Amino acid sequence: MQLHHPIYSNLNLNPVCMIKPGKINFFKMKVVQFELISVNCIIAVCCMVVVFFASSAFSGKRDEKTEPPEKGPVFSQFIYKGNDDFYKKYPLNSDEFYTPILQGCYPDPSITRKGNDYYLVSSSFAFFPGVPIFHSNDLVNWKQIGHVLDRPSQLKVQDAGMSAGVYAPDILYNAINDTFYMITTQFAGGFGNIVVKTKDPHLGWSDPFKLNFNGIDPALFFDDDGKAYVVHNDAPEKELYVGHRVIKIWEYDLINDNVIPGTSQVIVNGGVDLAKKPIWIEAPHIYKKNGRYYLMCAEGGTGGAHSEVIFVSDHPKGPYVPSALNPILSQRHLPRDRTDKIDWAGHADLVAGPDGKYYGVFLGIRPNEKDRVNTGRETFMLPVDWNGEFPIFEGGLDPLKIKLKMPSGVENKTGKQGFFPNGNFTFADNFKASTLDFRWIGVRGPREGFVTITKKGLLIRPYQVNIKEVKPISALFHRQQHHDFSARVTMDYKPQNEKELAGLVCYQKESFNYVFGVTKKGADYYLILERTKNGKSTLIASEKINVNQSLQLQVSAQGDQYNFGYALGKSKMKNLGGPVSGDILSTNVAQGFTGALIGLYATTSNDTSL
DSSP: OOOOOHHHHOTTSSSOOOEEOOOOBTTTTBOOEEOOSOGGGHHHHHHHHHHHHHSOTTSSOOOGGGOOOSOOOEEEEEEEEEOOHHHHHSOOOTTEEESOSBOSSOOSOEEEEETTEEEEEOOOBTEESEEEEEEESSSSSOEEEEEEEOSTTTOOOTTOOTTSEEEEEEEEEETTTTEEEEEEEEESTTOEEEEEEESOGGGOOOOOEEOSOOSEEEEEEEOTTSOEEEEEEEOOSSOOSTTOOEEEEEEEETTTTEEOTTOOEEEEESSSOGGGOOOOOEEEEEEEETTEEEEEEEESOSSTTOEEEEEEESSTTOOOEEOTTOOSEEOTTSOTTOTTOOEEEEEEEEEEOTTSOEEEEEEEEOOOTTSOOSSOSEEEEEEEEOSSSSOEETTTTSOOOSEEEOOTTOOOOTTSTTOOOOSSOEEEEOSOSSSOOTTOBEESSOGGGTEEEOSSSEEEOOBSOOTTSSSOOSEEEEEOOOSEEEEEEEEEOOOSSTTOEEEEEEEEETTEEEEEEEEEETTEEEEEEEEEETTEEEEEEEEEEOTTSOEEEEEEEETTEEEEEEEETTOOOEESSOOEEOGGGSHHHHOSSOOOEEEEEEESOOOOOO
């Protein structure tokens, strides 16, 4: 059920009621904190609370099949450790920081600024909550402050494939009405293109406004005369070749939060040069500088031919003329076998930095030794030279480097004082805090539907759904952020029958994954390793174990080679199944747009045959 109320339809109206979502507090069962700025909003808030508790987690009746029982495995002492040669080879000097600034599956970045506050978002596809949002005051040190789409009324991905859901969010601050906007495409729940907004990104976002146009990758532009526009990718009236797309622009109604009918027009056909049959022009952004309008787009598709291109016009609706310097960012022309390769650079956004210099965020990948992409598309950054007519990514056509010079006066605090870690790092979680770290995500449904923090650790109440189904699953995930890593966890679990299973998973999607968990057959308990490729599952190894002893599970990787191991009691870690290939966890083999995830998993619908 989608809520429609004046508190969301116009954030400039007074009195205004803003809703402040807090973190889920599992001890106090406190789901949402409400700040009432006006008595006039009490009735609206009460209605929302009634709707929230009367609705199921997925905006309808909860399927009895997925109702979790009040039992399950308890996980504790989770430790993820990254150990890439990439970072050991290039240690930082005191005036440097690493890029990617967000490692692992954080693709399609967008950035905006209000005063000294920077906010950055990325795509989330079928992850729940959706659209992670980060805050910084200096572009180097980032804290995750939550997710833009953090409740079922905003995010309806319960039956979405892993590479459906939420694509390419754009975040932008409008100084005229002092409001932040996030506009995106949600391939799920009948949404299509949507926009949400807020006065303060720390305090939560409105329910979505559904926008009346097709296509993908929408972005807003607010002109200094008060007018607003939306630009986006769309199919042409007549497709001339595979990959032929156009960029359209609409005028945008800030009062009703929708495009104005009859105002759309094509401003780019195909790309920089239609005669050369450019493909997949997308991810447009408009910037205004010195009275002129600059349209920046990705071109070539999010792969080896990816690039960033720029156009200029004297009017926001064109005509736009491409720069003779295009592309302004790309790695497609470089040797494929170069060392320490960073590739697929594109899908960028620009912002003025604290030192007055421009910077660009963009997606890129760091393939492993097999030239496969397991960590997914990550968020990178480069300084931008805009002293001439057009912005140019500094070093954007050279082989990209892993280190950058920090803006003047900035101290590198990554991994300290709550700032997001960077490079090689260790993330440890004993699940003693009353709230889950924002890095933990679910797939297709809220984490709160199956997770409880107890005195012993993290309890997962298993759904009667397994990891191979396109449904909400009872698994809590952490992104794989390094080629070389280990992830270890202690699990207390005693399955009652062969349908029950819990353990660790490495997950690309429902049809490509590894399951490493404990189940039961007859009176005995077994640890199993199962590989699923293209929907076909194979039992790699199994071993009878004593579940009355403490059990540690571990997955580690050195590039393409993954190993699964376990330790009972005080014994040493023992391998099960030998080294296995991480090919099925790569974008190259599994296809799609996401990186590999490491999950804590439980099910009462195990289908592994021993």
